[in-house]
Amino acid sequence: MSSLSPRFQSVYGRAALALVTACVVGAGAIPAESRAQAASGVHSEEFARAQQLVARGDHAGAEARFDRILAQQPGNVDALAGRGHARAFQKKYDGAKADFRAVLAKQPEHLGALIGLAHAHAWAGEHDAALAQFSRALSLAPENVDAQRGAAYAELWRGNPAGALARFEKLLAQAPHDPGAREGAAQARQALAGAPAPSSEQPRPGQPAPGAGTLKELSVWVGRSELPGGATESGLRFAEFAVWPSETLRLFARYDDGLSRDNAAIARAGQSAALKSLGGYWRWHERLGTSAEFGRRELPGPVEQDIYRVEQLFFLERGHLVKLGGWRGPRDDGVTESLWYAGLGLALTGAWRFEPTYFSSRTGVGDDRERRLLLALNVDLRNGWELGGGLVAGRARAGGLERDIEEGFLRASWRASDAVRLHLLGRRESVEGADPVNVVSAGITLSWR
DSSP states (O other), X not given: OOOOOHHHHHHXXXXXXXXXXXXXXXXXXXXXXXXXXXXXXXXXXXXXXXXXXXXXXXXXXXXXXXHHHHHHOTTOXXXXXXXXXXXXXXTOHHHHHHHHHHHHHHOXXXXXXXXXXXXXXHHTTOHHHHHHHHHHHHHHOTTOHHHHHHHHHHHHHTTXXXXXXXXXXXXXXXXXXXXXXXXXXXXXXXXXXXXXXOOOOOOOTTSOOTTOSOEEXXXXXXXXXXXXXXXXXXXXXXXXXXXXXXXXXXXXXXXXXXXXXXXXXXXXXXXOOOEEEEEEEEEEETTEEEEEEEEEEEETTTEEEEEEEEEEEEEOGGXXXXXXXXXXXXXXXXXXXXXXXXXXXXXXXXXXXEEEEEEEEEOSSTTOEEEEEEEEEEEEXXXXXXEEEEEEEEEEEETTEEEEXXXXXXXXXXXXXXXXXXXXXXXXXXXXXXXXXXXXXXXXXXXXX
């Protein structure tokens, strides 16, 4: 599980700490008789001391103070809510949830307890339950900043950055200077660009991020290609090792042998045209991210070819984005191949994304070129599964002849654990006048610190 950055930890910690204090003193949702009960005699002093301990981050001490009150007044909802938050910050999630439920049994519309219960679920990794409680809170108080912020983070932690970003931006329209919302929106945009999603582990003010260290990733894909003329090719298609020195910078080394597997002439010759490259992605602005890559491969001949790739991402409102990119491949025989593309990422709902992309490429030989339009649809099922598919229509010109191109693909990805994600991809491409190319490939991505 990836951990919260220190800056994210600090921002969200302050927001959650404010919520704790609000719930302890009543947050406007506790009846007058309960507040009077809490303010009487020694309990007034105990509450004051508990709040001081909360402000210092001493949640164990605060829990002890609330225990003293509850020993004499077991039904005191202020003390139950306060102890629930103190327990949640100590990762005593079961006890925290029990306290909040005890409050809600007495006062079903206690806003502080609803939000506290939602946070306890979220920090325990129970994101569906968290969203259900945040939704209950928002049905009572639609403009409540804490509930809106919490629901957005729950969406982010469950692996739905597009839905999270939509929630964060709605909150920022209401509270443009809310630090937790601003940080969360940046985290969501970062996740949409391929960065690792932040963990739902709750922040502990004044302490370093748990699991601190450089995040590392290893991806390996193998597959089988059925090529025109009955040829087949199986083996390693792709491998990548990547590190995240920071949450805005990703560096990688890649081995990509897809061309060897999918090109009939190269496959029949038993040659490898694997691309070996180095590159990185840098999120250098809240709404801008850039990736660059340089590599080299050997084509039949032999012919050496350099590959220069670049992509620019523009993050828009509501989880949408624009991408522009391509690659240029000068060869030592004087030919230069190139491909350029432009696309959109449109967040249809919290779970669905539509991604149209237009590609244009040239072989560098005469007027030979190819154009393709990709229409892809992706859905996050929010249970660890992501599914996607797409259709491609295009036209290629080679040797003075033009031919239609059709392609379709289906993919599935399953997050087996915080450290393991499994992938499956099926693709079929047909060019007018030739047999189709069928590809089935599977991959695994491992991440660790």
